[in-house]
Amino acid sequence: xxxxxxxxxxxxxxxxxxxxxxxxxxxxxxxxxxxxxxxxxxxxxxxxxxxxxxxxxxxxxxxxxxxxxxxxxxxxxxxxxxxxxxxxxxxxxxxxxxxxxxxxxxxxxxxxxxxxxxxxxxxxxxxxxxxxxxxxxxxxxxxxxxxxxxxxxxxxxxxxxxxxxxxxxxxxxxxxxxxxxxxxxxxxxxxxxxxxxxxxxxxxxxxxxxxxxxxxxxxxxxxxxxxxxxxxxxxxxxxxxxxxxxxxxxxxxxxxxx
Numbered sequence: 001x002x003x004x005x006x007x008x009x010x011x012x013x014x015x016x017x018x019x020x021x022x023x024x025x026x027x028x029x030x031x032x033x034x035x036x037x038x039x040x041x042x043x044x045x046x047x048x049x050x051x052x053x054x055x056x057x058x059x060x061x062x063x064x065x066x067x068x069x070x071x072x073x074x075x076x077x078x079x080x081x082x083x084x085x086x087x088x089x090x091x092x093x094x095x096x097x098x099x100x101x102x103x104x105x106x107x108x109x110x111x112x113x114x115x116x117x118x119x120x121x122x123x124x125x126x127x128x129x130x131x132x133x134x135x136x137x138x139x140x141x142x143x144x145x146x147x148x149x150x151x152x153x154x155x156x157x158x159x160x161x162x163x164x165x166x167x168x169x170x171x172x173x174x175x176x177x178x179x180x181x182x183x184x185x186x187x188x189x190x191x192x193x194x195x196x197x198x199x200x201x202x203x204x205x206x207x208x209x210x211x212x213x214x215x216x217x218x219x220x221x222x223x224x225x226x227x228x229x230x231x232x233x234x235x236x237x238x239x240x241x242x243x244x245x246x247x248x249x250x251x252x253x254x255x256x257x258x
Contacts, residue, residue, distance in 0.1 A: 027146035027162045031178070033185050035141050040214045042068040042244040045235040047078070051129060054228035061086055061127075064258040065235075068244045072097040074138060075249040079258035086127065090254040095138035102137035107254040114251045123172035130201060130222040130231040134172065143167060149177070154189060158182045173200070186215055199225055206232075212240040 047063040062081045067074065073096055080089040088109035095102050104117035122134040144164040151160055159179040166173070174197050179189040186208055192201040207219035216238055223230040247253060 027148035027160075027164075028141060030148060030160045030162050030180055030185075031141040031144075031146050031164065034178075034180055034187055035138075037185060038214055039067075039069060039074070040212065040240045041070070042066070042242065043214075043216070043238065043240050044242065044244060045238040048232075048234045048236070049129060050232045050234075052230045052232070059128075066244045066248050068246070068249060070246075076136075077249055077254065080127075081258065088257060089127065090257070091126070091136070092249060092251075092254055093137050094249075095140075097140075099140040099142045102134075104133055104137065105251060105254065107251075112255075114254055130224045130229055132172065135222070144176075151182075152179075154179050157188060159188060184215060186217065194226075201225065207234075211238055214240050216240070 044064070044066045047065050049061040049063060051059040051061070061083065063078050064081060065076065065078045067076045069075070073094055075092070075094050077090060077092045080086040088107075090107045092105045093102055094104075101119065102122075104122070105114050106117060107114045117133050122137075123132050125131070126133055126136060144166055147163045149161050149163045151158065153159065159181055162178050162180060163175055164178065165175045172195070174193045174195050176193070177191045178187050180186070181188050186205065188205050190203040191199055192203070194200040201222055201224050204221045204223075205217055205219070206221060208215060208217045210216070216235070218236075218238070219232065219234045221230055221232045
Protein backbone atom coordinates (compact mmCIF):
# COMPACT_ATOMS: atom_id res chain seq x y z
CA UNK A 1 0.00 0.00 0.00
CA UNK A 2 1.26 3.47 -0.83
CA UNK A 3 1.31 6.52 1.41
CA UNK A 4 -0.86 9.49 0.49
CA UNK A 5 1.39 12.55 0.53
CA UNK A 6 0.23 16.02 1.59
CA UNK A 7 2.72 18.41 0.02
CA UNK A 8 3.32 22.13 0.57
CA UNK A 9 1.94 24.99 2.62
CA UNK A 10 -1.17 25.31 0.44
CA UNK A 11 -2.34 21.83 1.43
CA UNK A 12 -1.60 22.53 5.09
CA UNK A 13 -3.65 25.75 5.04
CA UNK A 14 -6.44 23.96 3.21
CA UNK A 15 -6.52 21.27 5.89
CA UNK A 16 -6.75 23.93 8.60
CA UNK A 17 -9.52 25.89 6.90
CA UNK A 18 -11.77 23.11 5.58
CA UNK A 19 -11.52 20.61 8.44
CA UNK A 20 -14.54 18.30 8.20
CA UNK A 21 -14.89 18.35 4.41
CA UNK A 22 -11.25 17.46 3.87
CA UNK A 23 -11.39 14.74 6.53
CA UNK A 24 -14.24 13.08 4.70
CA UNK A 25 -12.44 13.32 1.36
CA UNK A 26 -9.25 12.00 2.90
CA UNK A 27 -11.09 9.01 4.35
CA UNK A 28 -12.21 8.11 0.85
CA UNK A 29 -8.69 8.61 -0.49
CA UNK A 30 -7.28 6.27 2.13
CA UNK A 31 -9.73 3.49 1.25
CA UNK A 32 -9.22 4.03 -2.48
CA UNK A 33 -5.49 3.62 -1.99
CA UNK A 34 -6.05 0.41 -0.03
CA UNK A 35 -8.33 -0.90 -2.77
CA UNK A 36 -5.90 0.00 -5.57
CA UNK A 37 -2.77 -1.52 -4.03
CA UNK A 38 -0.71 -3.42 -6.62
CA UNK A 39 -1.50 -7.13 -6.37
CA UNK A 40 0.36 -8.55 -9.35
CA UNK A 41 -1.13 -10.29 -12.35
CA UNK A 42 -1.71 -13.52 -10.46
CA UNK A 43 -1.08 -15.24 -7.13
CA UNK A 44 -1.29 -18.83 -5.95
CA UNK A 45 -0.88 -20.24 -2.46
CA UNK A 46 -1.72 -23.02 -0.03
CA UNK A 47 -4.01 -22.03 2.86
CA UNK A 48 -4.69 -23.32 6.33
CA UNK A 49 -8.03 -22.38 7.87
CA UNK A 50 -8.34 -22.97 11.62
CA UNK A 51 -11.79 -22.62 13.23
CA UNK A 52 -11.76 -22.22 17.03
CA UNK A 53 -14.95 -22.36 19.11
CA UNK A 54 -15.60 -20.86 22.55
CA UNK A 55 -14.39 -24.04 24.25
CA UNK A 56 -11.06 -23.73 22.46
CA UNK A 57 -11.71 -26.73 20.21
CA UNK A 58 -10.15 -26.43 16.76
CA UNK A 59 -11.02 -27.66 13.29
CA UNK A 60 -8.32 -27.41 10.62
CA UNK A 61 -8.96 -27.22 6.89
CA UNK A 62 -6.44 -27.12 4.06
CA UNK A 63 -7.09 -25.26 0.81
CA UNK A 64 -5.44 -24.10 -2.39
CA UNK A 65 -6.11 -20.64 -3.77
CA UNK A 66 -5.55 -19.02 -7.16
CA UNK A 67 -6.06 -15.33 -8.00
CA UNK A 68 -5.79 -13.57 -11.34
CA UNK A 69 -6.43 -9.96 -12.27
CA UNK A 70 -6.98 -8.81 -15.82
CA UNK A 71 -9.18 -6.31 -17.62
CA UNK A 72 -10.44 -4.77 -14.38
CA UNK A 73 -11.70 -8.10 -13.02
CA UNK A 74 -10.09 -9.93 -10.10
CA UNK A 75 -10.90 -13.65 -10.17
CA UNK A 76 -10.33 -15.88 -7.16
CA UNK A 77 -10.91 -19.60 -6.74
CA UNK A 78 -10.42 -21.66 -3.58
CA UNK A 79 -10.38 -25.47 -3.38
CA UNK A 80 -10.78 -27.45 -0.15
CA UNK A 81 -8.17 -30.22 -0.03
CA UNK A 82 -8.87 -31.69 3.44
CA UNK A 83 -10.39 -33.00 5.68
CA UNK A 84 -12.59 -35.54 3.94
CA UNK A 85 -15.91 -33.93 4.89
CA UNK A 86 -15.11 -30.76 2.91
CA UNK A 87 -12.69 -32.12 0.30
CA UNK A 88 -13.72 -31.22 -3.24
CA UNK A 89 -15.73 -28.13 -2.21
CA UNK A 90 -14.70 -25.03 -4.15
CA UNK A 91 -15.57 -21.35 -4.12
CA UNK A 92 -15.08 -18.75 -6.86
CA UNK A 93 -15.36 -14.95 -6.67
CA UNK A 94 -15.16 -12.34 -9.43
CA UNK A 95 -14.68 -8.71 -8.30
CA UNK A 96 -15.08 -5.76 -10.67
CA UNK A 97 -13.14 -2.49 -10.57
CA UNK A 98 -16.26 -0.70 -11.88
CA UNK A 99 -18.00 -1.26 -8.56
CA UNK A 100 -20.43 -3.84 -9.96
CA UNK A 101 -21.51 -6.35 -7.33
CA UNK A 102 -19.24 -9.41 -7.04
CA UNK A 103 -20.24 -12.65 -8.76
CA UNK A 104 -19.79 -15.71 -6.53
CA UNK A 105 -20.25 -19.46 -6.90
CA UNK A 106 -19.80 -22.49 -4.65
CA UNK A 107 -19.46 -26.12 -5.73
CA UNK A 108 -20.70 -28.76 -3.29
CA UNK A 109 -19.48 -32.25 -4.26
CA UNK A 110 -22.20 -34.01 -2.23
CA UNK A 111 -24.80 -32.36 -4.47
CA UNK A 112 -22.59 -32.52 -7.58
CA UNK A 113 -23.64 -29.07 -8.64
CA UNK A 114 -22.41 -25.49 -8.68
CA UNK A 115 -24.57 -22.93 -6.92
CA UNK A 116 -24.50 -19.20 -7.59
CA UNK A 117 -24.48 -17.10 -4.40
CA UNK A 118 -27.39 -14.67 -4.52
CA UNK A 119 -27.22 -11.12 -3.19
CA UNK A 120 -29.47 -12.12 -0.31
CA UNK A 121 -27.14 -14.95 0.72
CA UNK A 122 -23.89 -12.99 0.85
CA UNK A 123 -24.37 -12.36 4.56
CA UNK A 124 -24.25 -16.12 5.21
CA UNK A 125 -21.13 -17.54 6.81
CA UNK A 126 -18.73 -19.44 4.57
CA UNK A 127 -18.25 -23.13 5.43
CA UNK A 128 -18.69 -22.62 9.18
CA UNK A 129 -16.03 -19.91 9.35
CA UNK A 130 -16.34 -16.36 10.70
CA UNK A 131 -16.07 -14.92 7.17
CA UNK A 132 -19.27 -14.22 5.27
CA UNK A 133 -19.41 -14.61 1.50
CA UNK A 134 -19.36 -10.83 1.30
CA UNK A 135 -16.15 -10.73 3.37
CA UNK A 136 -14.48 -12.98 0.80
CA UNK A 137 -15.21 -10.51 -1.98
CA UNK A 138 -13.54 -7.18 -2.65
CA UNK A 139 -15.87 -4.37 -1.62
CA UNK A 140 -15.47 -1.28 -3.81
CA UNK A 141 -14.85 2.03 -1.95
CA UNK A 142 -17.72 3.70 -3.83
CA UNK A 143 -20.21 1.41 -2.08
CA UNK A 144 -19.59 3.20 1.24
CA UNK A 145 -19.13 6.66 2.67
CA UNK A 146 -15.79 7.07 4.45
CA UNK A 147 -14.66 9.39 7.22
CA UNK A 148 -11.16 9.78 8.63
CA UNK A 149 -12.00 9.80 12.34
CA UNK A 150 -8.50 9.91 13.84
CA UNK A 151 -4.91 8.76 13.59
CA UNK A 152 -3.34 6.43 16.14
CA UNK A 153 -0.63 3.84 16.66
CA UNK A 154 -1.50 0.12 16.78
CA UNK A 155 1.13 -2.55 17.43
CA UNK A 156 3.81 0.08 16.90
CA UNK A 157 2.40 1.11 13.52
CA UNK A 158 1.09 4.61 12.77
CA UNK A 159 -2.39 4.24 11.28
CA UNK A 160 -5.21 6.19 9.71
CA UNK A 161 -8.54 5.18 11.30
CA UNK A 162 -11.41 5.27 8.81
CA UNK A 163 -15.10 4.76 9.53
CA UNK A 164 -17.07 3.37 6.57
CA UNK A 165 -20.87 3.16 6.29
CA UNK A 166 -22.83 1.50 3.46
CA UNK A 167 -24.64 3.85 1.14
CA UNK A 168 -27.60 1.49 0.78
CA UNK A 169 -29.86 0.11 3.52
CA UNK A 170 -30.10 -3.54 4.50
CA UNK A 171 -26.39 -4.30 4.56
CA UNK A 172 -25.19 -6.86 7.11
CA UNK A 173 -22.86 -4.31 8.74
CA UNK A 174 -24.03 -0.91 9.94
CA UNK A 175 -20.43 0.27 9.71
CA UNK A 176 -16.82 -0.85 9.71
CA UNK A 177 -13.79 0.85 11.22
CA UNK A 178 -10.42 0.19 9.58
CA UNK A 179 -6.92 0.88 10.85
CA UNK A 180 -4.71 1.47 7.78
CA UNK A 181 -0.93 1.57 8.17
CA UNK A 182 0.56 4.81 6.87
CA UNK A 183 3.81 3.31 5.60
CA UNK A 184 2.36 0.67 3.27
CA UNK A 185 -1.45 1.18 3.33
CA UNK A 186 -2.21 -2.35 4.43
CA UNK A 187 -5.35 -2.57 6.55
CA UNK A 188 -3.96 -3.79 9.87
CA UNK A 189 -7.25 -4.13 11.72
CA UNK A 190 -10.97 -3.84 11.03
CA UNK A 191 -14.03 -3.83 13.26
CA UNK A 192 -17.45 -4.89 11.93
CA UNK A 193 -20.64 -3.63 13.59
CA UNK A 194 -24.00 -5.37 13.38
CA UNK A 195 -27.25 -3.65 12.25
CA UNK A 196 -27.86 -2.55 15.87
CA UNK A 197 -24.51 -0.77 16.00
CA UNK A 198 -22.88 -3.33 18.31
CA UNK A 199 -19.39 -4.71 17.66
CA UNK A 200 -19.78 -8.07 15.91
CA UNK A 201 -16.36 -9.09 14.58
CA UNK A 202 -12.74 -7.99 14.58
CA UNK A 203 -10.30 -8.76 11.76
CA UNK A 204 -6.60 -8.61 12.60
CA UNK A 205 -3.70 -8.95 10.17
CA UNK A 206 -0.97 -10.85 12.00
CA UNK A 207 1.64 -11.31 9.30
CA UNK A 208 2.43 -9.74 5.93
CA UNK A 209 5.42 -9.75 3.62
CA UNK A 210 6.55 -8.33 0.31
CA UNK A 211 6.90 -11.15 -2.22
CA UNK A 212 8.22 -10.40 -5.70
CA UNK A 213 7.61 -6.71 -5.02
CA UNK A 214 3.96 -7.23 -3.98
CA UNK A 215 2.61 -6.91 -0.43
CA UNK A 216 0.93 -10.19 0.54
CA UNK A 217 -1.09 -10.72 3.72
CA UNK A 218 0.07 -14.07 5.11
CA UNK A 219 -2.01 -14.46 8.26
CA UNK A 220 -5.35 -13.04 9.37
CA UNK A 221 -7.68 -13.74 12.27
CA UNK A 222 -11.39 -12.99 12.17
CA UNK A 223 -13.02 -13.17 15.62
CA UNK A 224 -16.75 -13.06 16.23
CA UNK A 225 -16.81 -11.34 19.62
CA UNK A 226 -20.52 -12.03 20.11
CA UNK A 227 -20.11 -15.80 19.67
CA UNK A 228 -16.50 -16.06 20.93
CA UNK A 229 -15.57 -17.97 17.78
CA UNK A 230 -12.59 -17.26 15.52
CA UNK A 231 -11.12 -18.22 12.16
CA UNK A 232 -7.43 -17.91 11.36
CA UNK A 233 -6.22 -18.11 7.75
CA UNK A 234 -2.52 -18.66 7.04
CA UNK A 235 -0.90 -18.65 3.59
CA UNK A 236 2.23 -20.59 2.66
CA UNK A 237 4.15 -21.41 -0.53
CA UNK A 238 2.96 -18.13 -2.05
CA UNK A 239 3.86 -17.59 -5.70
CA UNK A 240 3.36 -14.25 -7.46
CA UNK A 241 3.24 -13.70 -11.24
CA UNK A 242 3.99 -17.32 -12.07
CA UNK A 243 1.10 -17.61 -14.51
CA UNK A 244 -2.40 -18.96 -13.78
CA UNK A 245 -4.42 -19.98 -16.86
CA UNK A 246 -7.78 -18.33 -17.49
CA UNK A 247 -9.35 -21.79 -17.67
CA UNK A 248 -8.80 -22.13 -13.91
CA UNK A 249 -11.60 -19.62 -13.23
CA UNK A 250 -14.61 -21.43 -14.67
CA UNK A 251 -17.52 -23.37 -13.26
CA UNK A 252 -16.13 -26.49 -14.92
CA UNK A 253 -12.81 -26.03 -13.16
CA UNK A 254 -14.65 -25.80 -9.83
CA UNK A 255 -15.86 -29.38 -10.25
CA UNK A 256 -12.41 -30.78 -11.11
CA UNK A 257 -10.49 -29.83 -7.95
CA UNK A 258 -7.13 -28.09 -7.59
